[in-house]
Amino acid sequence: MSEQSLTFKDSSLSDSVYEELIQLIVQGEFGIGKKLPTEHVLSERLNVSRPILRRALKQLRNDDVIVSRQxxxxxxxxRPELAVLDFAPIGSIADIQRTFEFRAAVEGEAAYHCAIRRTEEELLQIQTAIQMLDDCIKNNELGSDADVVFHEAICRASHNHYFTAARNSMKPNILTGINLTRNLSLLKPKTRLELVQQEHYHIVDAIERKDGPAAREAMRAHIDNARMRVFEGNPSNKSVLDEN
Structure with missing residues (x-):
């Protein structure tokens, strides 16, 4: 087996371990503020090598679910909400999180070029899409389709078809992530979706002003925030570690 295929296999295995650990945390076996078992104990329990386990733990640190102290x-x-397991297809959580990372990079640059190159007609399409999202919030609707329309309009207005092609290549994964985050938001007070919408308006404002760097920053912040909201949990689940 080549080194490249072995690396891919290891990555897939670490994703599986990552998801198993997420489930254990969500189900409350490892409580907030509590120490995880040692690497030796976890690797034995999950029947994986310690390098694979370490890769999964690193992903959990990157997603702000655990913190390591030397x-x-x-x-x-x-602790993410139990609803994460309800809304996310089995085995998809790791892919959803990595898709958000991909989107932040690609769509951040698309927003930059959109702000610089967009036409007035394209700006109107973006403004129409954000109004559709406003209507979804007022009607307490999921709004996934309107969300997709908004982001796709920005990619098209970048006048670089590779941004659209890259996004389309990940469309099923992107839609899964959008459905997950918006379903989770519907379980929260209405102010949650209004906060998400405010992030959309920051993007549009930068595009209207033709401020490329601000559009890039606003888009990346929005998608990074969406990634973190997947594992936000309830306010009552806030960790004492956040206060240290």
Whole structure:
């Protein structure tokens, strides 16, 4: 087996371990602020090598679910809501999170070029899409389709078809992530979706002003925030580790 295929296999295995750990945390086996078992214990329990386990733990740290303290081990920082397991297809959570990372990079640059190159007609299409999202919030609707229309309009207005092609290549994964985050938001007070919509308006404002760097920053912040909201949990689940 080539080194490249072995790396891909290891990555897939670490994603599976990552999802198993997420489930254990969501189900409350490892409580907020509590120390995870040692790497030896976890690797034995999950029947994986320690390098594979470490890769999964690194993903959890990147997603702000756990925090590591030198010499002390890893601790649970936040517990995602049980609804994450209900809305996310089995085995998809790792892919959803990596898709958000992909989107932040690609769509951030698309927003930059959109702000610089967009026409007035294209700006109107973007403004129409954000009004559709406003209507969804007022009517307490999911709004996934309107969300897709909004982001696709920005990619098209970049006048670089590779941005649209890259996004289309990930369309099923992107839609899964959008459905997950918007379903989770519907479980929250209405102010949650209004906060998300405010992020959309920051993007549109920069595009209207033809401020490329601001559009890039606003888009990246919006998508990064969406990624973090997947594992936000309830306010009552806030970890004492957040306060240290």
């Amino acid at each position: 010499g002390s081990g890893s601790f649970v920082k936040r």
